[in-house]
Amino acid sequence: MDILQKRLWSFVFLQGILIGNLVDSSALPSTANPVPVMTLVGSQVVLPCSWKDSQKEMAESGCHIQWMSPPYTVFEQLGEDKWQAAEYEGRVEVPLEKLNSGDCSLIIKDVQIGDTGRYESFIVVDGVRSQKSRVFIQSVKLSVTDHKSRKDLYPGDDLVLELYTPHSFAVVFQSRDSSEWVNLWKRGDENNERMEKHHQLEQLTIKNLQYSDEGIYKVLDEGDLSVSTMQLYITEKSPSSRIQEKQEQILTDAAATSSCSALLLSVLLSCYQILLLH
Template sequence: MTTTNNRISAFLMLWLIICASSSPFSGVVHTSSKVGLPAVLPCSVASHLESDHTPHIQWHTISYSVLERMGQDQFQGEAYRDRANVPEELLVRGNCSLFLQDVRFSDAGIYESYLVYGESNIKNRIFIQSVHLAVIDHKAIKSVETGADLILDLYTHQAEQVIFQNSTETNWTVLWEKDGIINNKDYLKKRDHKLILRRVTNSNSGTYKVLDLEGLALSTVKVKVTEPVLIKETEALEKQSALGQATMSMPPLSLITLFLTFNLMLQMN
């Protein structure tokens, strides 16, 4: 009975190893991009390329069709419209890499590429590559001088809101909203995917978060407001000058000693 169980266990282990090694996900290529930036998912069909045929490529996720291209004809999935591309000039040379623009958190996951071949009525697919895309947020630490401008990068059209937490408080304040009214127009400006806080003060020290429609942080920036270097140097020079003037206004030590000695002699007489 024990021998039989051992054989069954060995068979099951061998079966799992075979299944794992045959799975397309066992050779997954990993890549990453920061949210809002471009991403490239590698792919090559050079070994399958036929000189007299234009490569026909498909990219899919587990749930969605991403892109399909054959020559000049291209189809983009709804979630990837105007953001996904396999450049034709690269494809004809066997490079079937997928280019994504303005990457979103929802883009993260496994992508599979296929080479499609066969007659118009009968199509077959050859699996090429699995790519895992990780999408990460932006993090930064900034130091800005009092009276200068603080520039916060929104990175993408996905930015819906900017919130702020003062370094001495626990509550978050909505600083900016997409298509919303900016209350403090005298010091807050939006230009070229950037939010500009003009003439910052110590009260602007703290943490800034750029949020998307789902409330996820596209970026987190910790800001410290410092005194300008020139002001510090000026204060030091003023202190040195005041000390020098005080020293010059005091009589020399020898004169003080002579004066005290002369007074003592007069008192003795």
């Protein structure tokens, strides 16, 4: 079902729960400044809303709340009847227990770059002549940004690249010596000797790094929007660090040898004592 059909179903749904009455949309107050909310791709965010600030009492039939990202409806709920736009399918909710107590905050899960924008909440109440009246509650400005990071690794190390969200679709790479982007991975690719997608976590491991792997890695969603940007630097180990690693390995081997020797001596002493007893 495409977006146009979804919006048609939205219209049908709204007409149904409003029992055929027209909604009289109240104008937004000229002084209504949106509440700023910022978050990162893949996280969960709460858009604040309290209908008790606008409506002291609620009908026994339950609270009728509507969230819009003008001009489209994002989420609507009347009692246990709910509707959500296709782009937010399975990602938005207003908990019923909180809604009935006055908290109409919209929870958006697995936030995407495309969710950036202005959101407005309304409560639908009984108006004059059996019509419904829509009362403005809150305006929220949501800003979603991608993840940015830097990693310094050594040749032979493995790079664990966070994908952050199941909506991540591809990974592209730009080497330090080139201005072109190369496709490294896309969702659904088979694992290979150098690249492995974790079977549960949203992580991609690139194994046995070489100097040619130094550069910029970008994780993209299906709309080619950035989920994350990571700058990778491959650093040669200094002589002092190599010496330190060697010393640590020698101490580790010595400790293991000492432990084995102590165990062998303990066994021999136990055997000797047994012989003396006999």
